[in-house]
Amino acid sequence: MARYDFVTLDVFTDTRFGGNPLAVFPDARGMTDAQMQSLASEFNLSETTFVLPPEDPANTARVRIFNRTAEMPFAGHPNVGTGWAVAGWAENGMLRFEEIAGLVEVRVVRDEEGELQQTIIAAPQPLTLGAEMDPGLLAGCVGLDAADILTTTHRPMVASVGNSFLIAEVAPEALSRAVPDLERFRAAAASFTALGPNRLPIYLHADAGPGQRRARMFSPLSGTIEDAATGSAATPLVALLLSLTDAEEGRWDITQGVEMGRPSLLRAAAWRAPSGIRASVGGRCVPVLEGVATV
Structure with a gap:
């Protein structure tokens, strides 16, 4: 069996056990689609994310998002939470995630001491x-x-x-x-x-x-x-x-x-x-x- 590290975060909150919980697998290389779906179902959260190398090296990562039953083209709190989890990968305060719906840009905001304050995502498509x-x-x-x-x-x-x-x-x-x-x-x-x-x-x-x-x-x-x-x-x-x-x-x-x-x-x-x-x-x-x- 292969072993994969994961983290969970409460998203859109500054209070533990508030907000929307999310599971993130920061390195999902080698996982099959079926394994990703099974893990998302096992966590039983609204979404779980799986981070993979980008197809375009100009981007930060390819991020796949699964709910309990299916893969999603884009979702909000999974991107905000994944951005927080891999904020150390940001270049000039930006992350770029490849997703089914398109490219999602994530801005990583830190204070003067370098403490992470928030992550802000731009939706991939116009209204x-x-x-x-x-x-x-x-x-x-x-x-x-x-x-x-x-x-x-x-x-x-x-x-x-x-x-x-x-x-x-x-x-x-x-x-x-x-x-x-x-x-x-x-x-x-x-x-x-x-x-x-x-x-x-x-x-x-x-x-x-x-x-x-x-x-x-x-x-x-x-x-x-x-x-x-x-x-x-x-x-x-x-x-x-x-x-x-x-x-x-x-x-x-x-x-x-x-x-x-x-x-x-x-x-x-x-x-x-x-x-x-x-x-x-x-x-x-x-x-x-x-x-x-x-x-």
């Missing part, structure tokens, strides 16, 4: 918008009433900057009442197929004041009943919010994971670029465990 979902259908999936789904700012719709989510605004007082209904998710995914077969990650957000949002993400069909921090949903959210204004850029602090007892803070930004509206998200991480896995 794209897709199909809209009926508010009543969405409300049933998350145990809310259709009246709880707000449509004044935007209707529930698919949005992506590398990983697609169904994004919906809800009344602030309704956010904490949301409870995923697995059977409703299955039924909705059968009729709403814009996100792919049997896939329906729903990202709810609510106004929490100027430049502030609260959010929750449910993806029970992929094994994540609720996610404590979802950077790849926060980024299309802020890109979508910017697209609804005439501003050139915007910044939002997004709180997630509160209802799970794992509060997370995601600092997200969006800006207009020649390629479209781009977005980034960053935060702090706390290392938790180190170990060795045999496969």
